[in-house]
Amino acid sequence: MKQKLLTLTVFLLSSIFLTLCTNPTEPKDNLLPEKEYEPGTRDYVWSIDTLNIDAPFNYYTKIWGSSPNDIWIVGGGPKENMQILKFNGDSVYSIYDIDITSTPWSVFGFDSNDVWIGGSNFDIKHYDGESLTTYSRLPLEGFRSSGISDIWGINKSDVFAVGGLSNNDGSLYASIMHYNGIDWQYSVDPIFNLQFLQIFKDNFHDDYYLLAHRVSAQNPDSAYIIKFDGNSIHEENIASSINPLAKQLALMDGTLYFMIDEELYKLWNGKIAKKLSLNGTSVSGIKIFGRNENDFFIQCDRGIGHYDGINLRVLYNITERFGIVDGIIFDNDVFFMGFFKDSFKFFLIHGEKTL
Numbered sequence: 199m200k201q202k203l204l205t206l207t208v209f210l211l212s213s214i215f216l217t218l219c220t221n222p223t224e225p226k227d228n229l230l231p232e233k234e235y236e237p238g239t240r241d242y243v244w245s246i247d248t249l250n251i252d253a254p255f256n257y258y259t260k261i262w263g264s265s266p267n268d269i270w271i272v273g274g275g276p277k278e279n280m281q282i283l284k285f286n287g288d289s290v291y292s293i294y295d296i297d298i299t300s301t302p303w304s305v306f307g308f309d310s311n312d313v314w315i316g317g318s319n320f321d322i323k324h325y326d327g328e329s330l331t332t333y334s335r336l337p338l339e340g341f342r343s344s345g346i347s348d349i350w351g352i353n354k355s356d357v358f359a360v361g362g363l364s365n366n367d368g369s370l371y372a373s374i375m376h377y378n379g380i381d382w383q384y385s386v387d388p389i390f391n392l393q394f395l396q397i398f399k400d401n402f403h404d405d406y407y408l409l410a411h412r413v414s415a416q417n418p419d420s421a422y423i424i425k426f427d428g429n430s431i432h433e434e435n436i437a438s439s440i441n442p443l444a445k446q447l448a449l450m451d452g453t454l455y456f457m458i459d460e461e462l463y464k465l466w467n468g469k470i471a472k473k474l475s476l477n478g479t480s481v482s483g484i485k486i487f488g489r490n491e492n493d494f495f496i497q498c499d500r501g502i503g504h505y506d507g508i509n510l511r512v513l514y515n516i517t518e519r520f521g522i523v524d525g526i527i528f529d530n531d532v533f534f535m536g537f538f539k540d541s542f543k544f545f546l547i548h549g550e551k552t553l
Contacts, residue, residue, distance in 0.1 A: 229467045230402065230466070230467055232466060233451070233453075233490070235451075235490045235491060235492040235493065235507060236492065236507075237492055237493070237506040237507045237508055238488075238489065238490075238492055238493025238494070238504065238505075238506045238507065239493075239506075239551065240504055240506060240511065240513055241551060241552045242513060242514075242532070242549035242550060242551055242552065243549070243550050243552055244513075244514050244547065244548065244549050244550075245547075245548045245550075246545050246546070246547050246548070247285070247289070247290050247545065247546045247548075248543055248544070248545055249271060249283060249290060249535070249543075249544040249545060249546055250275070250280065250542075250543060250544045251543065252277070252280060253275055253276075253277035253280035254542065254543075255275050255276050255277070255542075256273060256274065256275025256276070256277050256280050256281065256544070257273050257274060257275055257537070257542075257544065258271050258272065258273030258283075258523065258524075258535055258537075258544050259272065259273045259274070259303050259304070259523060259524070260272050260273075260303065260304045260305050260348075260523075260524050261305070261524050261525070261526055261533060261535045261546075262305045262306050262307055262313070262526060263285075263526050263528075263533070264307060264308075264309050264310040264313075265310070265528065266287055266528055266530075266531040266533075266548075266550075267285075267286055267287035268284070268286070268310045269284060269285035269526070269533060269546075270282070270283075270284055270305045270307070270313060270315075271283040271284070271285065271290070271305075271535060271546065272302040272303065272304065272305045272315060273301075273302070273303070273544075274301040274302070274303065278294075279292055279294040280292050281301065281302055282294070282302055282315070282330070285533075285546060285548075290546060293330065299319060299321065299332070300317035300318040300319040300321035301317050301318045301345075302315045302316070302317040302323070303316060303317055303318070303345055303346060303347060303361075304316040304317075304346050304347055304348050304349045304359070304361075305349065306348075306349035306350050306351065306357075307325070308351070308353070308354050310327065311325070311326055311327030312324075312325070312326070312327075312354060313325040313330075314333075314349045314357065314359070314377075315330070315349075316346025316347075316348075316349050316359050316361065317345070317346060318343060318344060318345050318346075319335070319343065319344065320335045320336045320337045320338075320344045321334075321335055321346075322334045322335070322336075322346065322359060322375075322382060333382075334381065334382045336375065336382055336383075336384065338363065338384070338388065340365050340366055341363045341364065341365050341366070341371070341388070342364055342365065342366055343363070343364045344361060344362065344363045344364070344373065345361045345362050345393075346359045346360070346361040346375075347360060347361040347362065347393065347394060347395045347396070348360050348361070348394070348395060348396050348397055350396075350397050350398060351377070352399065354379065355377075355378055355379030356376075356377075356378070356379075357376070357377040358374060358375065358376055358377075358385070358397050358406070359374075359375040359376075359377070359382070360372070360373065360374050360375070360394035360395070360396070360397045360408060361373055361393065361394060361395075362392075362393035362394070363388050365388075369390065369391070370390075370391060370392075370393060370413060371388035371389055371390055371391070371392070372388065372389040372392035372393050372394045372410060373386075373388055373389075373394070374386050374394065374397075374408075374426065385428065385429070386429070386430070386431065389431070391412055391413065392410045392411070392412055392422075393410065393411050393412075393413070394408050394409070394410050394424070395408075395409045395410065395411060396408060396409040396446070396447045397426075398447050398448075398449045398454055399454075400449065400452055400453050400454040400465060401452035401453070402452070402453070402465075402466070402467075403454075403465065403468065404427070405425050405426060405427050406425070406426040406427075406428070407423060407424065407425055407426070407434070407447060407454060407456075407465070408423075408424040408425075408426055408431070408447075409421065409422075409423065409424075409445060409446065409447050410422040410423075410424050411443075420442045421439065421442060421443055421444070421445035422445075423436055423445060423447075423456060434470070436456055436458060436463055436470050437458045437459075437461065437463065437472075439458050439459050440459055441459060444457075444458065444459045444484050445457065445458050445484065446484045446485050446486070448485075448486045448487070448488070448494075450486075450488045450489060450490050450491060450494060451489060451490040451491075453465070453466070453490075453491075455473070455486070455491070456470065457484045457485070457486055458484075459477075459484075460475065460476040460477045460478075460479070460481055461474070461475050461476070461477065462474040462475075462476065462486070462491075464491070473491060474491070474505075476496070476505075476510060479498070479503075479510045480498040480499040480500065480503065480510070480512065481496055481497070481498055481503065481510070482497050482498055482499050483496055483497025483498075483521070483522055484496075485497065485522060485523075485524070485525070487525035487526065487527050487532070487534070488505075488527060489527055489529075491507070492505070492506060492507030493505075493506060493507070495513075495525065495527075495532060495534070496510075497520075497521070497522040497536075498510070498512050500512055500515055500516065500517070501513070501514045501515040501516040502514040502516070502522070502534055502547065502549075513549070514547060514549065518538045518539070518540060518541075519538065519539040519540055520536055520537065520538050520539060521536050521537055521539060522534050522535070522536040523535050523536050523537065524536075530550060530551040530553065531548065531549065531550050531551070532548070532549040533546060533547065533548055533549075534546075534547045534549075535547075
């Protein structure tokens with residue numbers, strides 16, 4: 199059953215391998231004006247590194263970095279010494295000075311000396327600048343395995359880890375864990391027949407938002423947007439999706455966005471409303487990575503596309519069949535981690551602004 203959860207989590211995390219908010223948090227006479235953004239610039243120099251050339255059956259699911267010279271890349275596969283990688287600005291290398299007892303599926307941090315890695319077997323690791331060690335294991339009675347799909351936090355004493363659990367009879371449950379600066383605890387009881395893949399909170403509202411998947415033998419997998427107030431969850435019916443997997447969350451300039459099919463929605467003044475339609479463009483993915491709504495990147499048919507507030511244009515051309523799994527954006531640098539579908543080679547694409 200552990201293998202079943204592993205397969206499910208990898209599939210959901212790499213899906214590229216594949217109630218409207220009605221309670222404003224701001225009074226009506228004190229609504230925040232929407233920000234005005236200049237069009238994003240498009241002058242980049244690009245480079246690419248292969249991640250699994252020495253581990254051809256390894257796959258990678260998440261990246262995070264404190265700077266363009268401190269990028270973490272995590273994933274699974276049979277070659278354990280290639281499951282946790284780093285990019286130092288020049289090259290990709292493996293860090294293997296730890297006893298890997300679980301598959302690392304998610305990574306998030308606050309600086310180069312404060313990094314969390316979530317994996318299977320109820321395992322959460324922490325890097326303090328000197329060593330990466332197991333910080334916590336949180337097994338639950340009646341559950342045999344787990345997978346942490348995403349870690350994200352506001353500050354060093356307010357961090358969440360979300361994912362899925364498998365109980366002793368093989369049923370799947372969603373989990374939410376919280377770190378208060380001292381220890382990790384479960385925030386809610388396990389939720390039957392769900393798995394959480396993302397969690398974010400913007401700078402202007404109190405609630406967290408999660409991306410969830412429900413798996414059914416009778417029906418296609420379905421994606422859901424979930425609102426979480428710290429104690430309970432509530433499904434948000436923003437819009438239906440033709441593709442049951444085509445939903446994603448994005449946080450840009452402290453504002454929360456929802457990508458559903460080819461439509462971009464925005465949470466502002468307590469309401470979720472459509473911001474932009476990319477219908478009819480070359481967009482072929484749903485994950486967006488950006489600095490703001492006029493400067494973001496998204497997978498397109500022939501490469502990595504950029505929206506500058508005016509139009510969408512492919513900035514980095516890719517001729518092979520590919521998928522973008524994750525990305526991270528800095529002031530002058532962008533990174534995209536993905537894979538070529540035919541060769542199963544994973545890559546790290548780096549774009550650097552020409553100043």
